[in-house]
Amino acid sequence: MKPIASEHLLELAALLKERVGLHVRREGHSALRIAVAARLEGLAAVADSGAYLALLRSGAGDEELRRLLPLVTVGKTSFFRDERQFRALDAILPGLLERARSGGRRVAIWSAGCATGEEPYSIAMAAADAGAGPDDVEILATDVNPEAVAFAARGAYDPRRVREIPAHYLGRHFDRDGDAFHVRSGLRRYLRAIRPHNLVSSAFPRPAEGGWDVVFCRNVIIYFDTPTTQAVLAQFHEALAPGGYLFLGYSESLFRLFDGFELTEVSGAFLYRRPEAPTRAGPSAPLAPPSRPHLVQMPAAPPPVRHLSLVPPPAARPSAPAPDPEPLPLAPQEYLDAAVALFADGRFGAARELLERLLEKGGDDLAARLTLANLYGVLRQPDRARASYQAALALEPLSAEAHLFYGIHLLSGGDAEEAALELARALFLDPDLALGHYYLGRCREAQRDVVRARLAYRNALEAYRRRPDGRAQAFLGYYPDIPEDGSAFARAAEYALAAL
Ligand SMILES: C[S@@+](CC[C@H](N)C(=O)[O-])C[C@H]1O[C@@H](n2cnc3c(N)ncnc32)[C@H](O)[C@@H]1O
CATH class of the missing domain: 3.40.50.150 (Vaccinia Virus protein VP39)
Structure with missing residues (x-):
């Protein structure tokens, strides 16, 4: 095994915190060591952890850091989840x-x-x-x-x-x-x-x-x-x-x-x-303009599906944990879809109620958290929105989408500094997010940094052009005010560039 020095693990933890907001505690250093060892095994030209850190800090570093990330975090799981x-x-x-x-x-x-x-x-x-x-x-x-x-x-x-x-x-x-x-x-x-x-x-x-x-x-x-x-x-x-x-x-x-x-x-x-x-x-074939994928009208109406084999539910699991006094009458996905339909319909209070109930009874879920965070933003409840985005990031620290929309939320609240940090993390995780580059440009403008604003808008245009023809960006959460096809942002980036 190639040598890995403890001080390099400390430096690596700091790098992870800075780039993606991932907090690796001391107790997590043994996991970090195993992850670095796994990466070093496949990198013949990298002799030890010092050289590995140098690689991470070099021009090719982002790519390598993206490969290391899934080895460092262990996702949330549980027995009989869902x-x-x-x-x-x-x-x-x-x-x-x-x-x-x-x-x-x-x-x-x-x-x-x-x-x-x-x-x-x-x-x-x-x-x-x-x-x-x-x-x-x-x-x-x-x-x-x-x-x-x-x-x-x-x-x-x-x-x-x-x-x-x-x-x-x-x-x-x-x-x-x-x-x-x-x-x-x-x-x-x-x-x-x-x-x-x-x-x-x-x-x-x-x-x-x-x-x-x-x-x-x-x-x-x-x-x-x-x-x-x-x-x-x-x-x-x-x-x-x-x-x-x-x-x-x-x-x-x-x-x-x-x-x-x-x-x-x-x-x-x-x-x-x-x-x-x-x-x-x-x-799927490229689709025209944003309409929410799996919309249903009301909570009582499940989304249309082809019923191929409807098997009667078996008897309850023997001596299962204490039954929830008020279980969800619908599957979590149906709740989410119904909440999104209400949200899209402008029935914000009802949508919020469903989402809050879903999270309380149906377990934590990234899409539900993000949709609720966005909804709190629409309802002008910034503190709740912030707490919801933070809960989403605690759930999935490597979700580019969570960093992206948290950044957009922070910018809308006037915190360009923090917003830029979150957007940079989103773009580190997914450099093709045209939307993220565009909002980073807006942050830079707010920070009166014209040079970096221009760069961000150009990156937005490039990321948009890289996207296959007409392919919409698919997000887990629901953001009715954000066009998914990205062309509106490409145009906005062009205007912004022309005005700078
Ligand atoms: C949130 S956990 C889900 C665990 C379990 N499937 C569940 O739902 O309870 C996500 C898991 O996906 C793994 N993962 C992420 N990227 C992966 C990849 N490229 N190949 C295989 N597993 C991956 C992570 O390491 C993590 O353990």
Whole structure:
């Protein structure tokens, strides 16, 4: 292993704070060390951490820092995260098992972006509960972050993390040793492998036979820009068996991003499915002007979906954690869509109520946080907006979108200094954000820095030209006053340049 000096880790932590606002505490330095070691392994010309820091500070540094970032942060996860999706899994498992058994093969499930393992072990518990033995299923768990993978492979969780596991499952699948709950070997046997894999740059793994019956890739594509997401989805499409399911995070809509999957509702969760018969798969055709992807009129009316297989919801999970006295009557995605429809319709109070309720009852979610932050801004509640953007960034520190819209919010409040910092972070994470360059130009003007204002406006124009023809920028949150096709900003940047 190449040498890594502690003082270089300190410098690197400072660099991460400055460039992307990521706060790596002292306790996180061991994770930083592992991440740097993983990068150094693939960089033959870089001898040690000193040379690595020099590389990060050089002209090629931004690119390398972007590669390092996903290795440094471990995303938020939990056991049985999004209960509806696990109910959907419970509903489809018996059919998948039957089909696989009659074909003499195993049900193949891939947890892509598995973080610290809560997701694949939850899948294994669901499979065991459906009557599958370890030889009936093969579960693969992968993540780009080697430290997260190592944690998942250890399979030891503290009491706080296992709170979401129904008592019955905990007793059956975990051994308690002091303050740690260890995954029993019986459950571990359901997992074929837990290993590092980068969805962006590595070939996609295949199961022993055929394609994947189920792929979980939840709350991962939020890290990717539009072309990367489309490339990753094309590979999932290819790797799934015909009829196979793709589970995404509840706000990760593929609308306008990718054609080729069918949207289906199972037990209240929306899943994407590779059709049984071949169809044209690929990025969605460029679309005309912004209209919100998945709008629905009212909370009571779910978005239109093709109901391919409606499976009756199974009985509740045995001895699940204390039931929520007032559970959400709709799936979180339906709530979000309904709130967005109300927002678009100018019914701000009702939209705010729905979003606040969603966040309270349906769990934290980046799209809901950002939409609510923007809504608070529209409602002229800057402190709440600020707190909401900060909560979004605490949830996903590497979200370019969160930094971008927080920056725009700060600028609208007259804080050009802070706004420029946030916008620079957004642009570091995604240099193609024409919108970010444009607003950075506005910050520079407010700071009376004409030279840097010009540069930012030119960058906005260039970023706009780099974008494939007519391709709209897809944002997770909802911002009705921001045109998604970027041409309005390109024009505004041209005017601003002419006036400077
Ligand atoms: C927010 S966590 C989601 C964990 C889990 N899927 C869930 O929903 O609970 C996102 C995970 O995606 C991983 N990730 C980010 N970029 C990735 C990439 N290019 N390839 C594979 N995993 C990636 C991160 O390391 C992180 O562990």
